Amino acid sequence: MEVGEDAGNRLDAIYGTHAFLEGAEARTMGWSQDFLGPTLRLRSGRTARLTVGNGIEHAITSHWHGLHVPGWNDGGPQSLIAPDAVLEQALEIDQPAGTFWYHSHPHGTTGDQVYHGLAGLLLIEDEQPGENALPATYGIDDIPLIIQDKSFSRRGRLRYDDDGMTAMQGFRGDRIAVNGALEPVAQVPPGLVRFRLLNASNSRVYVLSFDDGRAIYQIASDAGLLPAPVRLDRLQLAPAERAEILVDFSDGASSRLISQDVPVQMMGGMMGGRMGGGMMGRSAGSDSPNGTFNILSLTVDESRQAAVSDVPREIRGAHIPDLGEPVRRRRFELNMMMGMGMMRGMFGGRPTLGINGRTYDMERIDEQLRIGETEIWEISADMMSHPFHVHGTSFQVLSQNGRPVSFAETGMKDVVWVENHAEILVRFDHPATPEAPYMYHCHILEHEDSGMMGQFTVT
Ligand code: C2O
Ligand code: CU
Ligand code: CU
Numbered sequence: 128m129e130v131g132e133d134a135g136n137r138l139d140a141i142y143g144t145h146a147f148l149e150g151a152e153a154r155t156m157g158w159s160q161d162f163l164g165p166t167l168r169l170r171s172g173r174t175a176r177l178t179v180g181n182g183i184e185h186a187i188t189s190h191w192h193g194l195h196v197p198g199w200n201d202g203g204p205q206s207l208i209a210p211d212a213v214l215e216q217a218l219e220i221d222q223p224a225g226t227f228w229y230h231s232h233p234h235g236t237t238g239d240q241v242y243h244g245l246a247g248l249l250l251i252e253d254e255q256p257g258e259n260a261l262p263a264t265y266g267i268d269d270i271p272l273i274i275q276d277k278s279f280s281r282r283g284r285l286r287y288d289d290d291g292m293t294a295m296q297g298f299r300g301d302r303i304a305v306n307g308a309l310e311p312v313a314q315v316p317p318g319l320v321r322f323r324l325l326n327a328s329n330s331r332v333y334v335l336s337f338d339d340g341r342a343i344y345q346i347a348s349d350a351g352l353l354p355a356p357v358r359l360d361r362l363q364l365a366p367a368e369r370a371e372i373l374v375d376f377s378d379g380a381s382s383r384l385i386s387q388d389v390p391v392q393m394m395g396g397m398m399g400g401r402m403g404g405g406m407m408g409r410s411a412g413s414d415s416p417n418g419t420f421n422i423l424s425l426t427v428d429e430s431r432q433a434a435v436s437d438v439p440r441e442i443r444g445a446h447i448p449d450l451g452e453p454v455r456r457r458r459f460e461l462n463m464m465m466g467m468g469m470m471r472g473m474f475g476g477r478p479t480l481g482i483n484g485r486t487y488d489m490e491r492i493d494e495q496l497r498i499g500e501t502e503i504w505e506i507s508a509d510m511m512s513h514p515f516h517v518h519g520t521s522f523q524v525l526s527q528n529g530r531p532v533s534f535a536e537t538g539m540k541d542v543v544w545v546e547n548h549a550e551i552l553v554r555f556d557h558p559a560t561p562e563a564p565y566m567y568h569c570h571i572l573e574h575e576d577s578g579m580m581g582q583f584t585v586t
Contacts, residue, residue, distance in 0.1 A: 128165040128166065128167055128168065129168050130167050130168065130169050130175040130176070130177050131170070131173070131175065131176070132173060132174055132175070132176060133176065134176055134178070135178075136175075136176065136177040136178065137159065137177065137178045137179075137180060138158045138159055138164065138165075138167075138177055138178070138179050138180070138189065139158065139159050139179075139180040139181070139182050140156060140157075140158060140179075140180070140181050140182055140183050140187045140208075140231065140245055141156065141157060141158075141159065141160075141182040141183065142154065142155070142156055142182070142183055143155045143156065143157050143160065143161025143162055143244070144161060145161050145162040145244075145307060146283075147277060147279065147283065147285075147302075147304060147307070147308075147309055148279060148283040148309070150283070151279075151282060151283020151284070152283070153279070153283060153284050153285045154243075154284065154285065155243050155244045155285065156183060156240060156243040156244040156245050157244045157245070158229075158244075158245065158247050161244075162244040162307045163244050163246055163247050163273060163306070163307055164229070164244075164245075164246065164247025164248075165247060166247065166248040166249070166250060166265075166271060167229065167247065167248070167249040167250070168249075168250050168252055169218065169220050169249065169250070169251050169252070170220060170251075170252055170253075170254055171220050171221070171222065171223060171224060171251055171252065171253050171254055172220065172221065172254045173219075173220060173254070174217050174218065174219050174220070175216075175217070175218045175220060176215075176216065176217050176218075177216050177218075178213055178214070178215055178216070179208060179213065179214045179216060180208075180212075180213045180214075181208045181209065181210055181211060181212055181213070182210075182211070183210065184210055185210065185233070185236060185240075186207040186208060186209055186210065186233050187207070187208050187231040187233060187240065187245060188202045188203065188204065188206050188207055188208060188231055188232045188233055189202040189206075189208065189214065189216065189229060189231070190202035190203060190229060190230055190231070190232035190518075191218065191227065191229050191249065192227055192228045192229060192230060192249075192367065192516075192541070193225070193227040193228070193249075193349060193350055193369075193521065193541045194218065194220070194222070194227060194249075194251075195221060195222045195519060195520055195521070195556065195557055196218050196219065196519070196557060197519075197557045197558050197559060197563075198518075198519065198557075198558065198559025198560055198563035198564055198565050198584075198585070199559075199560065199562070199563040200216060200217070200218055201518055201519060201559070201563065201565060202229075202232055203232055203518060203563065203564065203565065203566050203582070204232055204233055204234040204237075204489060204566070205489065205562065205563050205564065205582075206563060207233060220251055222251060222350070222351070222446075222521070223251070223253070223350075223351045223352070223444070223446035224250075224251050224252050224253045224351060224352065224444065225250075225251050225347060225349070225350050225351035225352070225369075225539075226248065226249075226250055226271075226323045226324075226325065226347065226349075226369045226371055227248075227249040227250070227251060227350075227369070228246060228247065228248050228249055228273075228325055228327065228367075228369070229246065229247050229248075229249050230245055230246040230247075230327075231245035231246075232566075234487065234489060234576070234580075235576050236576065237572050237575055237576055238287075238289050238298060238329050238572035238573050238575070238576045239287060239289065241327065241329065241572055242275075242277075242285070242287050242298070242329055242572070243285060243287070244307075246273070246327050247273075248271050248273060248323070248325060250323075253444060260435055260437070260439055261321060261346065261373070261435065261439070261442070262318075262319055262320060262321040262373070262434055262435045263321070263434075264434060267316065267431075268315065268316055268318070268319070268320050268321060268433070268434055268435065269320075269321045269323070270313060270315075270320065270321070270322050270323070271306070271322075271323045271325070272305050272306065272322050272323065272324050272325070272384075272422075272423065273305065273306050273307075273325050273327050274303065274304075274305055274324065274325065274326050274327065274328065274333060274364070274422060275300075275303070275304050275327050275328045275329075276299060276300035276301070276302065276303050276304070276328050276329075276331045277300040277302050277303075277304050277309075278298075278299075278300035278301055278302070279302065286300075289477070289573045289576060289577075290475055290476065290477055291472050291473070291474065291475040291476060291477075291478070292472060292473065292475075293573065294472055294477055294478050294573040294574075294576070294577050295463070295469070295472040295473070295478055295573075296330070296391045296511070297329060297330025297331075297391065297571040297572075297573050297574065298329045298330055298572070298573055299329075299330060299331050299391075300328075300331070303386070303420045303421070303422055305422060305423050310421050310422075310423075310424070311423055311424070312423075312424040312425070312426060313423060313424070313425055313426075314425075314426055314427070314428040314431075315376050315425055315426075315427055315428065315431075316376070316427070316428060316431035316432060316433040316434070317376055317377050317378075317379050317427050317428075317429055317431070317433050318375070318376060318377050318433020318434065318435055318436045319373050319374070319375055319376075319377075319433065319435040319436055319437070319438065320373070320374050320375075320376055320425075321346070321371060321372070321373055322371070322372050322374065322384075323369070323371050324362075324364060324369060324370045324371070324372065325368075325369050326364040326365060326366050326367065326368050326369075327366075327367075328366055329366065329571065329572040329573060330366060330571040330572065330573060330574075331366070331389070332363065332364070332365050332366070332389040332392065332514075332544075333363070333364045333386040333387075333389065333420075333422075334361050334362070334363050334364075334386055334387040334389055335361060335362045335363075335364060335384060335385070335386050335422065336360060336361040336362070336384075336385060336386075337374070337382050337383065337384060337385070338382065338383040338384075338385050339380065339382050339383075340360070341374060341375065341382055342358055342359070342360070342374075342375070343358070343359045343360070343361070343362050343372045343373075343374060344356040344357065344358055344359075344372060344373040344374070344438050345357045345359055345362060345370055345371070345372050346371050346372065346373055346442055347369075347370065347371035347538065348368075348369065348370055348537055348538035348539065348540055349368055349369050349370075349521065349538070349539065349540040349541045349542055350521035350538065350539035350540060350541055351445065351446055351521070351538060351539050352371075352442050352444055352445040352446070352538070353442060353445055353535065353536070353537075353538045354441060354442060354445040354447060354535050355440065355441045355442060355445075355535065356373060356438055356439065356440075356442065357535075357536050361387075363544070365514035365542060365544045365570070366514045366542075366570045366571055366572070367514060367516055367541075367542045367570040368514065368540075368542045368544075373438055375436075375438065376425070376427050376433075377433065377436055379427045379429060380427065381424070381425060381426045381427065382424075382425050383421055383422075383423070383424050383425065384421075384422040384423040384424075384425065385419050385420060385421055385422060386419070386420045386422055387418060387419060387420075388418045388419065388420060391511065392511060392512035392546065393510065393511055393512075445538070446539070447534070448539075450501045450523060450552050450553075450554045451501045451554070452501060453501045453502050453503045453552060454500050454501060454502065455500075455502050455503075456502065456503045456504075456505060457494065457502060457503075457504050457505070458483070458504075458505045458506075458507070459482055459483060459504060459505070459506045459507070459515070459567065459581070460482065460483050460484070460506075460507050460508075460509060461482055461506065461507070461508045461509065461513045461515065461545065461569055461574075461579055462480060462481045462482060462483070462484060462509050462579070463480060463509055463510040463511055464509055464510060465479055465480060465481050465484065465486065467479075468480060468481070468486065468578075472577075477576075477577055478577050479577060479578055480569075480574050480577040480578050480579040481578050481579060482567075482568075482579055482580065482581045483581070485581075486577075486578030486579075487568075487578040487579070487580040487581060487582075489582075491582075492561055492564060492582060492583065492584055493581035493582055493583055494581065494582075494583035494584075495583065495584050495586070496555055496583055496584065496585045496586075497585070497586065498555060498556065498557070498558060498585050498586060499554065499555075499556060500554065500555075501552060501553070501554040502552075502553055502554070503525065503550055503551070503552055503553075504517075504522075504550070504551050504553055505548070505549075505550050506543065506545045506548070506549050506550075506551070507545065507547065507548045507549075508545050508546070508547060508548070512544065512545060512546045512547070513544075513545050513569040513570075513571060513574065513579070514542050514543070514544055514545070514569065514570040514571065515542065515543050515544075515545050515549070515567065515568075515569060515570070516541060516542045516566075516567065516568055516569075516570045517541060517551075517553060517565070517566075517567045518541075518559075518565040518566045518567070519555055519557055519559060519565040519585065520541070520553060520554065520555050520556070520557075521539035521540060521541050522539070522540055522541065522543075522551040522552060522553040522554075523537075523539065523540070523551065523552045523553075524537050524540055524543050524549065524550075524551055525550040525551060525552055526548075526549065526550045527543070527544065527545075527546065527548070527549045528546055528547050528548055528549075529548060542570055555585040557585065558584075558585050558586060559583065559584050559585045559586075560584060560586070561584055564582040564583055564584050565582065565583055565584075565585065566580055566581070566582050566583075567580070567581050567582075567583065568580035568581070
């Protein structure tokens with residue numbers, strides 16, 4: 128759906144049904160459709176106007192994940208849309224082309240709503256598409272893949288649980304859906320195909336590769352194009368991360384996109400041994416045959432004409448901002464161990480998780496930042512690895528686990544995988560007020576809903 132400057136574009140959260148398994152209707156939610164939402168296409172340099180309506184029985188929000196918009200347009204937990212209410216949105220898009228997404232974000236129910244379908248893709252396109260020789264025919268050689276894990280009852284209904292141990296380790300389903308279909312097949316032309324990958328799972332991490340070993344050329348990460356393609360054998364995608372990749376099918380052979388069944392990532396800390404092998408690791412390795420998931424089967428349609436056949440040496444239009452010298456450093460410790468909070472989880476209740484020893488409180492502003500000031504944020508984890516996300520901007524990853532990360536290989540990001548420790552270079556160019564602050568949080572949605580989130584102003 129092209130979202131332009133005219134009024135009239137509408138997105139409504141509604142209930143629906145969707146047959147993931149043949150003959151079994153699962154109750155779902157979607158944006159103006161039964162499950163998930165239409166792909167929104169927004170132009171850089173323009174204002175996108177749309178009306179968001181709430182047709183479900185609970186409050187929702189419309190969060191534009193990765194967009195550089197002011198706090199009052201960000202759709203965080205403070206910007207609730209009550210049942211039957213509508214919200215007019217005017218989003219000024221002033222960032223480079225890339226693959227983003229949108230999802231509901233009310234505190235405490237984000238996991239449930241995203242799991243059932245309140246999420247969709249959002250593409251930012253350049254005003255003048257560059258001279259890049261990249262595949263760009265949507266659905267033909269430019270294919271979006273929204274990857275999510277699901278769990279089903281015997282009658283084919285969706286199962287979701289965010290209590291106790293499930294919330295502690297993050298909800299994990301044992302079936303993988305791509306754009307709402309289990310193990311789908313796609314036809315591609317005999318040339319270069321671009322896939323836009325979004326991990327829209329609640330907590331599962333994927334390590335993607337092709338079963339015949341064909342190369343993956345990563346051309347974009349979360350927030351835009353890389354300066355040059357990066358050749359990979361496998362690609363890790365944590366929750367909320369995006370990647371655009373090029374894959375060469377000029378050999379005409381069929382192939383399969385697969386993922387390792389990545390276990391819950393525990394650290395060898397104080398409780399590592401016991402927790403890792405026992406309670407926390409209970410679903411590790413047991414979800415999939417041979418520890419591998421089939422994500423997508425690909426067959427080549429030789430009757431189609433490939434538009435692009437060579438992997439470009441460099442990518443024009445990759446935007447590499449100079450964020451300047453950092454003026455301060457902030458530390459964020461992602462806490463699983465918060466006194467009795469974790470115990471509650473072990474005994475079946477919703478655990479209390481936090482950041483820097485405090486659980487999320489909608490009434491409390493945790494940090495105050497200044498517009499245009501560059502900072503280093505240092506993020507560490509106390510027991511388990513987490514995907515840390517920041518609203519309102521894109522950042523550069525400086526290091527992961529003490530090892531420097533090259534910007535050329537990671538590009539601009541808004542999610543960083545914090546296995547033990549990570550440092551990011553971050554700057555905000557838009558305001559966020561105490562009434563509509565920005566969030567930073569773990570994007571394991573059950574952790575976020577359990578309080579591993581903080582909020583900040585930018586003035
Ligand atoms: Cu995907 Cu706070 O967001
Ligand atoms: Cu976000
Ligand atoms: Cu987490």
